[in-house]
Amino acid sequence: MNWDERFAGADYYYGTEPCAFLRREAWRLARGAEVLSVAEGEGRNAVWLAAQGLCVHALDASAPALAKLQALATERGVAVATEQADLTRYIWPVEAYDAVLGLFIQFAPPTLRAALFRGMAQALKPDGILFLHGFSVRQLANSSGGPRVAEQLWTLDDLRAAFLGWKILHQGDYDADLGEGAGHAGRAALIDFVVRKPAETQGTAR
Template identity: 75%
Template sequence: MKPRPRPILRRGNGGIIMWDERFSGDEYFYGTEPAGFVAAQAWRLAQGAHVLSVAEGEGRNAVWLAAQGLCVHALDGSAPALVKAQKLAAMRGVTITTERADLGRFIWPIGAYDAVFGVFIQFAPPAMRAAMFRGMAQALKPGGLLFLHAFSVRQLANASGGPKVAEQLWTLDLLREAFAGWEVRHQGDYDAVLSEGPGHSGPAALIDFIARKPGR
């Protein structure tokens, strides 16, 4: 009998999180509906656009994007999460491509996607975050759109989700610096009330950022 693969671990919430364990139950930890940011901003993409969703989790955003006529490739480190993503896609009658990937070691493609989404990807400490940002930029075609949505540093005052580590939370200045020279299409630092499964529930401080990669 083959040995069971070891779960891929991510750093977040001040320690090692067993994401396979978090996503192994029947319940969708962050719900089955897309983040409000995704639903509000996907109009920017033409049908048939090729989209990469980074650290997708259980599929809520990827499946919704696929239902809008987009070709979606979802990355995550958790095998149980991706099984649930495919299950959700089947229930919704859409097709997505899923790939298990350790984002700390992932070999990013070059210029392969019209859009890249990073929604609540704040498990990454600063050095890994910078590497992921470089990889996401590399994966975009010239003129492609980067969609980022996450918790603001102000989220430390809330109990609705996200890491309790200030260096893993974001500001607009951080994102503008990381993507200097890109055309910012939308940005916001605001408060909202989340109802996204047990993982994100209650008042939250959020960051939105959409930018166009230079070229074409």
């Protein structure tokens, strides 16, 4: 996937409004919390979080996506820190954020996904919250978005195994209708997974 080409147009490929999952779950974050959004894209989720009073740092590999993010932030009158980053080589900070978001980050095959999960876990402070949301393996039966490769899709069993020892705050595998720009449109099979990092080091991403 060439993400620069996908995000080069004037339209926002996934729309400009946050995903419904984030609207439902953001109540868990205190105003002023430091949040890292991984593979944020054109900014719809990061900009909305900033408007709720959160301090957001958005990572993405695509310069056109980050430019559109900043344009959207300016339009909405908020500030979002952005960083162009190759996530295959990214040096993750240590215990820097109150929350980390991975929303529709299913470009990663299993080996890279495991590395991303380890990095996201490292970036969270103890007691910090990880928000994961994306497509279930059942999404292969739909045409509303997401990769057409089963190994890049998620199951709750896989996510629970990846974060053994973490406290599960919310989980779900369900169907819903998406209306998120041209990229996510129609009936979809979705996964929610919200977990709290242990205060001690025994719970680590695998």
